[in-house]
Amino acid sequence: MASQRRTFAIISHPDAGKTTLTEKLLLTGGAIHLAGEVKARGQARRARSDWMKIEQQRGISVTSSVMTFERVDENGDTITFNLLDTPGHEDFSEDTYRTLTAVDSAIMVIDAAKGIEPQTRKLFEVCRLRSVPIITFVNKVDREGREPFELLDEVADMLALDVCPMTWPVGMGGRFEGILDLADGSVARPEGGSKEFLGKVDENATIPEEFSEQAELAQMGYPEFDVEAYRGGDLTPVYFGSALKNFGVVQLIEAISQYAPPPRPQPSEAGPVEPTQDEVSGFIFKVQANMDPQHRDRIAFMRLVSGTFKRGMKLTPSGLGKPIAVHSPIMFFAQDREIADTAEPGDIIGIPNHGTLRVGDSLSEKNDIRFTGLPNFAPEILRRVQLVDPTKTKQLRKALDDLSEEGVIQVFYPEIGSQWVIGVVGQLQLDVLISRLSAEYKVEAGLEPAPFATARWIKGDDRKIEEFAGFNRANMARDRDGAPVFLAKSSWDVGYQQEKNPDLGFGATKER
Ligand code: G4P
Numbered sequence: 192m193a194s195q196r197r198t199f200a201i202i203s204h205p206d207a208g209k210t211t212l213t214e215k216l217l218l219t220g221g222a223i224h225l226a227g228e229v230k231a232r233g234q235a236r237r238a239r240s241d242w243m244k245i246e247q248q249r250g251i252s253v254t255s256s257v258m259t260f261e262r263v264d265e266n267g268d269t270i271t272f273n274l275l276d277t278p279g280h281e282d283f284s285e286d287t288y289r290t291l292t293a294v295d296s297a298i299m300v301i302d303a304a305k306g307i308e309p310q311t312r313k314l315f316e317v318c319r320l321r322s323v324p325i326i327t328f329v330n331k332v333d334r335e336g337r338e339p340f341e342l343l344d345e346v347a348d349m350l351a352l353d354v355c356p357m358t359w360p361v362g363m364g365g366r367f368e369g370i371l372d373l374a375d376g377s378v379a380r381p382e383g384g385s386k387e388f389l390g391k392v393d394e395n396a397t398i399p400e401e402f403s404e405q406a407e408l409a410q411m412g413y414p415e416f417d418v419e420a421y422r423g424g425d426l427t428p429v430y431f432g433s434a435l436k437n438f439g440v441v442q443l444i445e446a447i448s449q450y451a452p453p454p455r456p457q458p459s460e461a462g463p464v465e466p467t468q469d470e471v472s473g474f475i476f477k478v479q480a481n482m483d484p485q486h487r488d489r490i491a492f493m494r495l496v497s498g499t500f501k502r503g504m505k506l507t508p509s510g511l512g513k514p515i516a517v518h519s520p521i522m523f524f525a526q527d528r529e530i531a532d533t534a535e536p537g538d539i540i541g542i543p544n545h546g547t548l549r550v551g552d553s554l555s556e557k558n559d560i561r562f563t564g565l566p567n568f569a570p571e572i573l574r575r576v577q578l579v580d581p582t583k584t585k586q587l588r589k590a591l592d593d594l595s596e597e598g599v600i601q602v603f604y605p606e607i608g609s610q611w612v613i614g615v616v617g618q619l620q621l622d623v624l625i626s627r628l629s630a631e632y633k634v635e636a637g638l639e640p641a642p643f644a645t646a647r648w649i650k651g652d653d654r655k656i657e658e659f660a661g662f663n664r665a666n667m668a669r670d671r672d673g674a675p676v677f678l679a680k681s682s683w684d685v686g687y688q689q690e691k692n693p694d695l696g697f698g699a700t701k702e703r
Pocket residue numbers: 203204205206207208209210211212250279330331332333334432433434435436
């Protein structure tokens with residue numbers, strides 16, 4: 192049932208503890224039995240492909256994936272959690288943005304010593320744009336950290352949100368004595384990590400007075416938790432804890448099952464599509480090629496929006512116009528991939544394909560639904576690709592097509608000349624491009640500056656666009672879909688052309 196699904200992402204600055212927390216959530220959810228497996232698997236995967244080295248070197252995670260696990264909640268209901276991993280780097284805002292279109296809520300992890308860092312704030316803003324409610328997890332309280340009050344105020348100030356502490360650290364660093372659950376006054380202590388009930392906060396004698404006073408102040412000084420305010424994006428509940436030492440993780444997972452919203456309606460051209468609608472529909476938010484270098488697979492990740500999907504079902508992708516039968520939909524569990532026989536709204540299924548499915552495609556039984564809000568962003572860095580071996584043009588084209596479908600880069604085919612221009616939002620994407628070209632496609636290539644600073648999608652009447660193109664051939668290109676693009680020498684140029692051509696739109700984003 193859709194009401195028992197929780198589809199969420201974890202957002203954080205690199206090193207805040209996302210991997211560790213993911214692992215503990217999976218453990219607590221019973222999905223894996225040994226700590227270290229998420230990492231171990233990660234490392235095995237990294238060892239296989241060259242471009243993953245960048246990830247290791249820079250200590251960031253570049254790919255995003257899906258992990259599904261189940262847990263029985265307090266009422267005996269089985270809740271299915273779909274955890275979407277987001278790349279923890281600002282350069283990948285485009286990919287992250289798309290991942291956030293597929294979730295209903297997010298957990299923001301911050302490091303108790305560092306507070307909110309700029310990248311995390313950017314991710315938060317994206318969440319806000321998508322009205323994705325946020326639960327905050329202040330990690331690493333077992334280390335020396337900043338004052339809890341100071342951290343709460345920083346979250347409140349920087350995010351312009353109400354904050355509501357749900358757990359409280361009993362000391363930090365060398366004085367760390369456990370985590371107090373403010374709802375029931377129980378304390379989880381370091382010895383054995385078990386939860387000991389120590390009575391109500393105010394009559395608590397066994398935690399140092401200093402901390403019980405603090406906790407009391409914390410409870411009084413902030414608004415009470417209000418689930419509607421949280422779901423509306425006006426309040427964030429804050430959990431202090433330690434992913435490494437497994438404190439506060441149970442409370443966090445309970446918060447997701449109790450408070451995080453179930454699958455919500457998704458915006459479409461004809462209005463919101465409700466999860467309860469019978470017709471099966473979904474959209475592709477990510478495509479990943481070469482997940483397994485042994486088998487050249489290419490998987491499109493679909494978020495199911497409505498209906499009950501059944502294996503073998505025929506769905507029509509908006510980009511293709513004719514139906515495809517989905518015979519081997521994949522569900523991603525912590526340790527395995529499995530063929531899914533059914534899936535419910537909120538679930539993510541992987542659809543193996545050979546290039547028919549693209550990011551932004553809507554899929555539906557009757558081909559009558561077009562989801563909105565999955566934009567392409569205007570690239571801020573444009574480069575020409577230079578082949579070391581000119582006989583590899585065909586391989587290069589295939590690679591650029593694949594990688595642009597994945598959203599790693601954007602490709603533009605200029606109307607004049609034969610050198611393709613690639614566009615990215617951040618520098619790191621260029622490194623990934625070059626190393627993946629070499630590792631996965633055996634294409635050695637370099638990059639050279641392109642005489643353009645940015646790109647704009649031109650919108651308007653066909654005749655007007657053609658007229659404009661006639662005057663600006665040297666700056667005209669087509670994107671992968673054949674849409675006309677103006678490659679501008681500067682942002683000033685964009686403004687100038689816009690003024691000169693008021694009937695045309697120069698879009699910095701393109702809805703897919
Ligand atoms: P990330 O995915 O957000 O990049 O962070 P990751 O989980 O890899 O954690 C970054 C570092 O912080 C790791 O240490 C991890 O062990 C540590 N860490 C995570 N949570 C906690 C916590 O609650 N308390 C403490 N004290 N440390 C925590 P590392 O030394 O960089 O890696 P490793 O050698 O331990 O694997």
